[in-house]
Amino acid sequence: MKSHRKELWFETPARRAFINITPQVEEAVRASGVREGLVLVNAMHITASVFINDDEAGLHRDYERWLEGLAPHEPVSSYEHNRTGEDNGDAHLKRQIMGRETVVAITAGKLDFGPWEQIFYGEFDGRRRKRVLVKVIGE
Secondary structure (H helix, E strand, C coil): CCEEEEEEEECCCCCCCCEECHHHHHHHHHHCCCCCEEEEEECCCCCCEEEEEECCCHHHHHHHHHHHHHHHCHHHHHCCCHHHHCHHHHHHHHHHHHHHHHEEECCEEECCCCCCEEEEEEECCCCCCCCEEEEEEEE
C-alpha cells in the first residue's frame, strides 16, 4: 500500500472564509501515485473545518448567515471559553457544526465525487497560519 502526506497552509485576512481546496487535494492525489484508495483531508486546528459541498457563492453566504445565527461572534462575553482571554468561542462551535474532516474515495487516480461536490476549508478564526492535512492511502 502507498501512503502520501501533504500539508496545506492558510492565513486568511478575514476572521471567516470558505476556500475551495479541491485543486490542492487533486494535486496531492496525483503526486501520491495512488490509483485506488482514500484521501483524508482534515483541519489541524480547532477553529477551522473541512467539508464537502457545492462551490456556489450564495450557498457560502447562506452558511455564513446560518452559522452566525447558531453561534454569533458577539457578544464575546456570552461564551465561557472567552473568559480565558480568547475571543473565539463561536469559532469552536462553528467548527463542530461544519466538521473536522472529510474522506473521499479515489478511483482510477481521481477523486470520486458526486455531482457538484468540492472540498472546502472553512476558517472561523482567521488572521493566523493554520494547516490542513491531506493523507492519501491506497494502491
